Amino acid sequence: MTTSNKRRLLLQATAAATLAGTAAWSSAAEERTLRIGYQKFNTLNILKGTGNLEKALAPLGWKVKWFEFAAGPQLTEALNADAIDFGHAADTPSVFANASGVNAVYLAAEQPYPKGIGIFVAQDSPIRSIKELKGKKVALGRGWNVQYLLVRALEETGLSYNDIVPVYVSNAADVRATFQSGNVDAAGLWDPFLAGQELATRPRILRDGTGLSNNRTFHLATPKFVDQNKNIIRILFAELKKTNNWTQAHPQETADLLAPQLGVDPKVLRLATERRNYTTVPIDAGIIQEQQQIVEAFYKLNLIKNPVQVKDKVYGEALL
Template sequence: MTHHTRHTHHTGQRTARRLTLGLLFAAAVGAGLPAGAQAQASKEVRIGYQKYGTLTLLKGRATLEARLAQKGITVKWTEFPAGPVLLEGLNVGSIDFGTVGEAPPIFAQAAGANLVYVGNEPPSPATEAIVVPKDSAIRSLADLKGKKIALNKGSNVHYLLVKALEKAGIDYHDVQTIFLPPADARASFERGAVDAWAIWDPFLAAAEKQLGARVLADGKGLVANHQFYLAARPYAQANQETLRIVLDEVAKVDDWGRKNPKEVSAILSKQTGLEPAVVELAASRYSYGVKPVSAEVVVEQQKIADVFARLKLIPKTIVVKDAQLPFKL
């Protein structure tokens, strides 16, 4: 310890901060786990990602692999069609870390998932919307009363729909919600089996570009639509240094992505298999700038949780703050 302390004075504040974090982390692990049950640091980080967001870029650029290889840690990527199934993977132990929208962590926490919020991107309300077919008679949110609306249950658009109906003065139970994952929802939307579809990018951009879908309302003025990074609590407790590196690389790719929209579109097109025009539209609506989850963002999440509990979409009320990291990265 003496050597480390001496080393800290020579290498400045950053190392001092890391040492403090290390002590906080040791205390957190000690407090969070029974004696003898401390999880071992892992030599592999298993990341869950979706067809959007910074993690797709990070995977495409392979900078995380290069950095973690120096520490003998490998990266395993698994793609998920939507946030709720990604967090299911996190809860059952098939992944360690992943990215989802606002609603999935609330549904997961209410179901008893042992997860923690690690960080979030700034709001991006334009990256999700309620769309209707181009020739639909539906012209306003008020026209949705009694209509069939496809959406992925428990995903970010679930909250968008709740807020959009609220704005239009329609009771949530006065529409028919048809719960479908994105691919099935698109098929239903295309054949006219549903009247509207609540969806996020790049599926949203694809519906606009390929089907001529008309945006009835996006998230602007209704929801923040944060992208969250979450980890399994036992993994976070035992692998603080790895998580710090992952977030650092996310921040770097965020910074790069903000300045290089054309390259972003090229990488996303390759990673998702979607045509460049679709990806360019989706990427133009991105927000970049990962940061720790602030008290204000926790309050926003709590409001969503309370609305879901009131509508009985989740089985019980939850305290979002309980899922905050017990230490700072």
């Protein structure tokens, strides 16, 4: 074989290898997927409805898959199982996840949403105040934001969480069913389920979160995914900011956008949207302290066993 033929074969082999490598890289790029967990009615849910994140990530060869969860505890378990990369949960589910060793870090928070949670009784109930819940049955879930609200509301009146009889359920639908069955005296829910209950049965709200709980939503992710894909997270937050700005100025349009996606009446979503501030902010010392207070409240009640330090669960680099 001549030298020129050898050289040609070598070049052909090199080119073939390069093409194969390029094809493999392209295939891998096509398979790169951002897996996002969300719950009904939240900023991520609205972003999903717009399709804008998919458009922003497509030029980078990324796809997005969305997974709906009934509540924060189920979502944080999915993070821990590496079934999703990114998601959101309210303040208390996030604390319970921290305390149980869930492999997730705080990336950002949303603005306070105290009117989006409430403890309520039936319209014709003789109970008129939180203090009158002593010895009564209250339907709610373990590690929910409304559980923390109830803890604080009872303390506000001189009572303790041990003075009521919690009836634990696993999701918002079970709360509504249990409450409407008459087998409990009161219940706790969050938006949009709270808004739905308000419009459906006109319950008496004994206490919302005003002055007791900021009811923040937190954006969480597995630290390994963030370490390896900071640019993807930054793009996500950039698109989320655009969505939040639009949502804040268009409550009715937001309700109309989400209603078919969620199977929720637009009137319910409009009520929930009007009392919410859609802004994502970095985790600061004040927000860390809010979360630490939740840790201390549940540790004192022996409802969590690990007095975790929230500051240790915050990602070390701002990505907003």
